Amino acid sequence: MINTLDPKKAWGYDDLSVRLLKDAKDFVCEPIAHVLNLSLTTGIFPNKLKVARVVPIFKKGDRKLPGNYRPISILPIISKVYEKIVNGRLLKFLEDNSLFYEHQYGFRHGYSTKLSLINLINQITKYTDEGRMTVGIFIDFAKAFDTIDHSILLKKLEHYGIRGVPLDWFKDYLTNRQQFVNYDSAQSFNESLSCGVPQGSVLGPTLFLMYINDLPNSSKYFNFRLFADDSSLFHTFNSDERHVDLTEVCMNMKDIIKWCNANKLTINVNKTKYILFQNKRRHFVISGQLIINENILESVDSTSFLGIIIDKNLTWKTHVYKVCNTVSKKIGILYRIRHFVSRKVLVMLYNAFILPHMTYGLEVWGAANKTNLNSVLILQKRIARVLAFKDYRHPSAPLFLELKLLDIYKQYRYMICVFMHDLINNNLPHRFTDYFSFINHPYETRTKSKCNINVTKFQTNVGKQSISYSGPDLWNQLPISLRQNKKRKSFCNALKQYYLQI
Numbered sequence: 001m002i003n004t005l006d007p008k009k010a011w012g013y014d015d016l017s018v019r020l021l022k023d024a025k026d027f028v029c030e031p032i033a034h035v036l037n038l039s040l041t042t043g044i045f046p047n048k049l050k051v052a053r054v055v056p057i058f059k060k061g062d063r064k065l066p067g068n069y070r071p072i073s074i075l076p077i078i079s080k081v082y083e084k085i086v087n088g089r090l091l092k093f094l095e096d097n098s099l100f101y102e103h104q105y106g107f108r109h110g111y112s113t114k115l116s117l118i119n120l121i122n123q124i125t126k127y128t129d130e131g132r133m134t135v136g137i138f139i140d141f142a143k144a145f146d147t148i149d150h151s152i153l154l155k156k157l158e159h160y161g162i163r164g165v166p167l168d169w170f171k172d173y174l175t176n177r178q179q180f181v182n183y184d185s186a187q188s189f190n191e192s193l194s195c196g197v198p199q200g201s202v203l204g205p206t207l208f209l210m211y212i213n214d215l216p217n218s219s220k221y222f223n224f225r226l227f228a229d230d231s232s233l234f235h236t237f238n239s240d241e242r243h244v245d246l247t248e249v250c251m252n253m254k255d256i257i258k259w260c261n262a263n264k265l266t267i268n269v270n271k272t273k274y275i276l277f278q279n280k281r282r283h284f285v286i287s288g289q290l291i292i293n294e295n296i297l298e299s300v301d302s303t304s305f306l307g308i309i310i311d312k313n314l315t316w317k318t319h320v321y322k323v324c325n326t327v328s329k330k331i332g333i334l335y336r337i338r339h340f341v342s343r344k345v346l347v348m349l350y351n352a353f354i355l356p357h358m359t360y361g362l363e364v365w366g367a368a369n370k371t372n373l374n375s376v377l378i379l380q381k382r383i384a385r386v387l388a389f390k391d392y393r394h395p396s397a398p399l400f401l402e403l404k405l406l407d408i409y410k411q412y413r414y415m416i417c418v419f420m421h422d423l424i425n426n427n428l429p430h431r432f433t434d435y436f437s438f439i440n441h442p443y444e445t446r447t448k449s450k451c452n453i454n455v456t457k458f459q460t461n462v463g464k465q466s467i468s469y470s471g472p473d474l475w476n477q478l479p480i481s482l483r484q485n486k487k488r489k490s491f492c493n494a495l496k497q498y499y500l501q502i
Contacts, residue, residue, distance in 0.1 A: 001081050001084050001085055002021055002022060002025045002029070002081060003022070003025075004084070005018045005021070005022070005077065005080065005081070006018065007019045007022065010055075010074050011074070011076070011077055012051070012052070012053055012074050012075050012076035012077065012079070013051050013052075013053045013076070013180075014048075014076050016076060016077050016078070017077070018077055021077050021078075032078065032081065036081075036082055036085065039082065039169065040086075040165075040169065041165065042165070043165040043166070043167075043168030043169040043171075043172060044168075044169070044172050045082070045169060045172045045173040047176055048076070049075070049076050049078060049079035049082065050079075050173075050176060050177045050178060051075075051076070051177075051178050051179070051180075051190070052073040052074065052075050052177070052178070052179040052180075052198055052200075052201075053073070053074045053075075053179070053180060053182050054071050054072065054073055054074070054179050054180065054181045054182065055071075055072050055074060055181075055182055055183070056069035056070070056071055056072075056181065056183055057069060057070045057071075057072050058070075070199070071146070071181075071199060072199055072200045073179060073198035073199050073200040073201060073204075074200055075198060075200065075201055079201075080201075080202055083201060083202035083203045084202050086169070086203060087202050087203050087206055090162075090203075090206055091108070091109070091206060093161075093162075094160070094206075094210070095108070095109075097161070099160050099161075099213070100209065100213060101213050101214075101215075101216050101224070101226060103116070103119070103216075103224060103225050103226060104209060104213065104226045104227075105225075105226065105227045106205070106209065106226065106227040106228035106230070107205040107206060107209060107228060108209075108429070109429070110428065110429035111429055113227065113306040113307060113361075114360075114361060114363065115428065115429075116225060116227055116306060117305070117306055117308055117361050117363070117364050118363050118364060118419065118467055119225075120225050120232075120234075120305075121310075121314070121364040121465075121466070121467075122435065122466045122467050122468055123223075123234075124136075124234070124277050124314070125314060125462055125463055125465050125466035126458075126463065126466055126468065127236045127277075128277060128278065128279050128314065128460070128462045128463065129279075129458045129459055129460050129462055129463025129466075131279060131282055132236050132237055132238065132241075133236070133237050133241070133244055133276055133277065133278045133284055134234055134235065134236040134237075134276075134277040134278075135234065135235050135237075135244075135246070135249055135274060135275070135276055135277075136232060136233070136234050136274060136275045136277060136310075137222075137232065137233040137234075137249075137253075137272070137273075137274045137290070137297070138230075138232050138272065138273050138274065138275075138303055138305060139231045139232065139233065139256075139267055139272050140267070140268040140271035140272050141229050141231070141265050141266065141267060141268065142266040142267070142268040143196075143266075144208070144212075144229035144265060145196060145197055145199050145204060145208055145229065146195070146196040146199070147195060147196060147264060147265060147266065148195060148196050148197050148207070148208065148211050148264075149195055149263070149264045150171075150174045150175070150194075150195060152211070152263060152264070153174070153197075153207060153210070153211050154167065154170065154171055154174070156210055156211060156213070156214070157170055157210060160210065160213075170207075173203070174197075176192070177192070177193040177198070178190045178191065178192055178193065179191060179193060179198075195264075205228060208228060208229065209228065211263070212226065212228075212229070212231070212263075212265075214259075215231065215256075215259060218255045218256055218258070218259035219233075219252055219255040219256060221235055221249075221252040221255070222234060222235050222252065222256070223235065223236075227306060230305075230306065232305065233256065235249060235252075242283070242284060242285060243284070243285045243286075243287070244276070244284050244285070244286050244287070245287050245288050246286065246287065246288035246289055246290055247287075247288035248288075249288075249290060250288065250289070250290050250291055253290065253292060257292060257293065267292055267293075269292050269293065269295040269297065272292065272297055273297065273298050273299070273300045273303050274290055274297050274298075274299055274300070275299070275300060275301070275302070275303060275310070275311075275312050276299065276312055277312055277313075277314065278312065278313070279313070279460060279462060280313045281460075302318045306361075307360060307361065308360075308361040308364065308365065309322055313462075314462055314465060315368065315369070315372070316364075316365040316367075316368035316372060317368070317372050319361075319365050320365065320368060320372040320373065320375060320376060321375075323357055323358060323376060324375050324376060324379060326357045327354055327357055327358060327376070327379050328379060330353060330354050330357075331354075331379065331382055331383055331386065333349075333353075334346060334349060334350065334354075334383065334386050334387065335386050337349075338386060338387070338389070343387060343388075343403075346386075346387050347387060347403060347404075347405075350383060350387065350405075354383065358376060358380075358408060358411070359411060359415065362408075362411060362412055362415050363412075363415050363416055363419055363467060364465075364467075366408070366409075366411070366412030366415070366416075367412070367464070367465035367466075367470060368465075369461075373408055373409065376408045377407055377408050377409070380396075380400075380405070380407055380408060381396040384396050384399040384400055384403060384405060385399065387399075387403055388402065388403065400500075401500055401501075404496075404500060406496065406499055406500065410499040410500075410502075413474050413499060414495055414496060414499050416467065416470055416471055416474050416475075417474055417475060417478060417495055418491075418492060418495065419467070419471065420471045420472075420474070420475045421488065421491050421495075422488070423435065423471075425486055425488070427488060435467065435468050435471065436453045436454060436456065436468060436471060436472045452472075452476045453471075453472035453475055453476060454472060455469060455472045455473050455476070456468045456469055456472070478495075478498070479498070482494055482495060482498060
């Protein structure tokens with residue numbers, strides 16, 4: 001467990017660094033294990049490990065406002081070792097007993113923002129294709145980690161089956177905690193904590209997941225998507241409804257507010273927005289407003305969700321513009337240093353600092369129309385010419401093959417097929433069986449013998465953006481020998497070579 005610690009991480013108030021602990025691990029592992037075993041058997045967490053050094057990290061906005069800083073708790077290194085061991089056991093218990101809400105994607109092994117995005121957008125595009133409107137409410141909790149009530153958290157842990165000595169351990173872990181603020185050269189006095197879980201701790205995120213885990217039980221009206229404290233609610237109206245009354249949504253929001261009040265969490269109404277997802281070719285009459293605690297929520301055409309800008313018509317134009325703006329600023333760096341490093345290093349820098357901006361969430365926004373995606377392709381062509389020391393008139397296609405780079409269209413197909421491979425071979429944490437179905441009928445047809453997948457039929461271009469359409473369609477186009485490759489690494493390598501050659 002000590003070996004897994006990052007030596008670059010800051011150390012706590014005791015000035016014990018990770019590097020020093022790693023160097024001395026052969027001498028201190030036995031006594032540390034002895035004290036930890038005593039802690040686990042007695043249900044007592046050492047008070048010396050409960051003192052946190054809080055460093056405020058600026059987020060955005062006015063630097064003079066304390067609310068624009070995120071407090072990061074830096075705990076003693078030994079505390080993190082203890083927490084890693086307990087957290088691993090806690091997560092295993094929760095996963096083995098299927099206690100997590102199925103659409104909680106935060107801080108869980110195998111779950112990710114990408115998985116949350118794919119699942120959500122696939123659902124919205126299917127409803128939009130059916131001519132239905134979906135309202136999405138993107139909730140922002142004010143200081144969620146810092147306002148957790150310890151007594152409520154302990155009751156929830158007991159409800160989920162953590163009782164006896166383990167519950168005593170968590171109770172002692174949460175009580176008698178102290179912290180002081182360290183900013184530049186200034187340091188405050190120690191103050192006791194009566195609520196919240198330490199941000200920057202190992203156990204904090206998991207405890208928060210347990211605290212918010214029953215939020216979806218508060219209402220059957222909404223479809224919930226959770227990523228730690230990023231909570232989003234969705235409701236889809238019937239296809240025959242041309243008149244949408246938001247008063248109905250507002251009435252059901254009262255159940256969410258009631259849950260928040262009972263759990264002592266506050267919704268930040270200034271940062272909570274909502275979007276009405278709809279087919280731009282279908283006209284809806286919208287009446288009413290969304291109101292929370294006498295505050296009218298702002299209706300927006302687009303918003304950032306887990307790092308992706310989603311717009312109401314799912315055109316992805318705003319997000320593509322953001323990607324192009326970010327990438328274009330970084331191309332100059334490659335241009336300036338290309339005379340001082342090898343091509344191999346340049347390609348590594350491209351893969352490390354530029355490509356992630358173009359591939360994050362590409363499974364969803366890569367289905368945008370060519371007018372939008374071509375702007376990304378133009379930037380890729382510039383990058384290829386910079387890496388290969390060619391002028392702006394040189395053909396780019398041979399350069400992509402020479403540098404072994406996939407253009408944005410091939411990269412989209414590649415990532416969709418990798419997702420399909422993971423889905424088919426159970427490499428994802430849970431299977432989304434409504435994504436597709438294999439051809440399964442009693443007749444021996446050519447498509448059945450090739451293990452093809454049914455391609456879901458959609459009426460609109462928006463529907464064809466969904467992975468339920470693009471996934472099976474692109475998968476069926478692959479050579480059968482490639483589809484039969486069960487090993488993920490070799491499949492990815494062969495798939496990239498396949499797309500480089502076509």
